[in-house]
Amino acid sequence: MTDNNERTPLLKVEHLSKEFPAESGMFAKRFSKRVVSAVNDISFEIYPGETFGLVGESGCGKSTTGRTIMRLTKPTAGKVFFQGKDVAEMSKHEIKDMRREMQFIFQDPYASLNPRMTIGEIVSEPMTIHGVGTKEERIERVRELLDVVGLNPEHINRYPHEFSGGQRQRVGIARAFALKPKLIICDEPVSALDVSIQAQVLNLLKELQDKFGTAYLFIAHDLSVVQHISDRVAVMYLGKMVEVSDWKTLYSEPHHPYTQSLLSAVPVPDPDIQKTRKRIILAGDPPSPLDPPTGCRFHTRCPIAQGICSEKLLSLRKLPRATAARATSPSRSRSRIAHRPVVGCSRPGPPWCCFSERPRTCRKPRCALRAVGLPPPAECSEKQHQGGPCVNAAEGSEIP
Numbered sequence: 256m257t258d259n260n261e262r263t264p265l266l267k268v269e270h271l272s273k274e275f276p277a278e279s280g281m282f283a284k285r286f287s288k289r290v291v292s293a294v295n296d297i298s299f300e301i302y303p304g305e306t307f308g309l310v311g312e313s314g315c316g317k318s319t320t321g322r323t324i325m326r327l328t329k330p331t332a333g334k335v336f337f338q339g340k341d342v343a344e345m346s347k348h349e350i351k352d353m354r355r356e357m358q359f360i361f362q363d364p365y366a367s368l369n370p371r372m373t374i375g376e377i378v379s380e381p382m383t384i385h386g387v388g389t390k391e392e393r394i395e396r397v398r399e400l401l402d403v404v405g406l407n408p409e410h411i412n413r414y415p416h417e418f419s420g421g422q423r424q425r426v427g428i429a430r431a432f433a434l435k436p437k438l439i440i441c442d443e444p445v446s447a448l449d450v451s452i453q454a455q456v457l458n459l460l461k462e463l464q465d466k467f468g469t470a471y472l473f474i475a476h477d478l479s480v481v482q483h484i485s486d487r488v489a490v491m492y493l494g495k496m497v498e499v500s501d502w503k504t505l506y507s508e509p510h511h512p513y514t515q516s517l518l519s520a521v522p523v524p525d526p527d528i529q530k531t532r533k534r535i536i537l538a539g540d541p542p543s544p545l546d547p548p549t550g551c552r553f554h555t556r557c558p559i560a561q562g563i564c565s566e567k568l569l570s571l572r573k574l575p576r577a578t579a580a581r582a583t584s585p586s587r588s589r590s591r592i593a594h595r596p597v598v599g600c601s602r603p604g605p606p607w608c609c610f611s612e613r614p615r616t617c618r619k620p621r622c623a624l625r626a627v628g629l630p631p632p633a634e635c636s637e638k639q640h641q642g643g644p645c646v647n648a649a650e651g652s653e654i655p
């Protein structure tokens with residue numbers, strides 16, 4: 256296993272920002288002073304074959320991040336490097352080549368497929384645009400792809416309306432894989448599907464990743480969906496990235512209060528544990544990206560905000576080595592790829608640091624909550640956990 260620190264990132268995003276003019280119309284771009292700050296100063300890398308989850312509530316800038324990386328919209332500031340090359344400095348021809356290596360799976364399988372095209376035409380379109388193979392070779396490849404994504408190749412001449420939502424999303428996935436890309440930006444690919452179908456599509460994406468070694472930027476608003484597929488997860492709030500971590504650490508030791516509140520809403524499939532958990536409900540509505548709060552953008556809703564939080568924002572900091580080492584330990588990672596050191600909340604140290612408020616993860620081997628990858632509730636103080644068995648563990652349970 257190679258450490259990510261020694262690998263060359265496939266995609267590198269540096270201080271990316273995207274603002275939209277608040278007013279629409281011909282002169283808005285030039286004269287509008289008010290802007291929607293959709294994405295603000297975010298940085299991350301994606302390594303070959305890795306799944307990088309991007310999660311946050313609706314309107315926090317996830318899709319804008321994906322679209323800006325793909326160069327479907329120009330960034331206001333910051334840089335995107337794909338395979339070491341600055342996308343802003345690429346010629347039109349190079350951008351076309353880059354799009355061959357970077358594909359998109361859209362959220363809505365109903366709106367994203369052209370109803371006038373057969374699924375054969377839809378899946379082969381990227382190959383036609385990039386002049387790949389002869390017509391016969393393309394038809395053969397489409398049949399192969401339909402088979403790989405679990406659709407009947409005999410249905411190549413059918414139209415999208417003849418398929419269910421899950422099948423349509425499989426068509427979108429087949430199309431995204433047509434050119435064997437290195438990176439696919441999956442923009443909420445399962446959020447429009449029924450829960451039972453969601454699992455099938457997630458498993459399919461995982462299988463295809465294992466087969467082709469494709470990296471994913473996996474966008475979702477639901478942490479439980481991201482959990483099933485991601486190697487690392489970034490949490491976004493109002494255009495800012497507030498926490499980046501390997502998935503296991505994020506679920507067992509969330510550092511940022513916003514991540515903690517999102518996680519508290521994820522149900523646990525054990526009614527006894529579920530009963531002991533406390534839901535963290537954030538006060539108020541998310542602020543408007545037209546007028547984002549000063550300092551830490553989360554301060555208007557943060558349960559542990561201090562006066563200074565509204566004054567200035569400090570950059571994400573790395574956690575102590577011990578946590579980083581735990582995150583990179585092969586035994587703790589389900590991924591083939593080692594993870595980068597974890598970065599956490601933005602405060603520099605006590606007394607305002609979110610770290611000082613982070614939930615204490617129980618070190619007891621028999622902790623029922625740790626077994627399912629969640630921190631114990633507030634009542635489980637260190638003291639309770641030092642003596643006797645975990646209060647949440649069912650009597651005689653087999654929790655390791």
Ligand SMILES: Nc1ncnc2c1ncn2[C@@H]1O[C@H](COP(=O)(O)OP(=O)(O)O)[C@@H](O)[C@H]1O
Nearest residue numbers: 275291293312313314315316317318319320544
């Ligand atoms: N083309 C656009 N023009 C103006 N505002 C936009 C445009 N696209 C997105 N936005 C705004 O940017 C913010 C982030 O949007 P989006 O990236 O779609 O969020 P998400 O995908 O997280 O739901 C939202 O407030 C949205 O209204």
Ligand code: SF4
Nearest residue numbers: 551554557560564609
């Ligand atoms: S404690 Fe302050 S800096 Fe940390 S998340 Fe809350 S408001 Fe932001």
Ligand SMILES: [Mg+2]
Nearest residue numbers: 317318319443
């Ligand atoms: Mg979106």
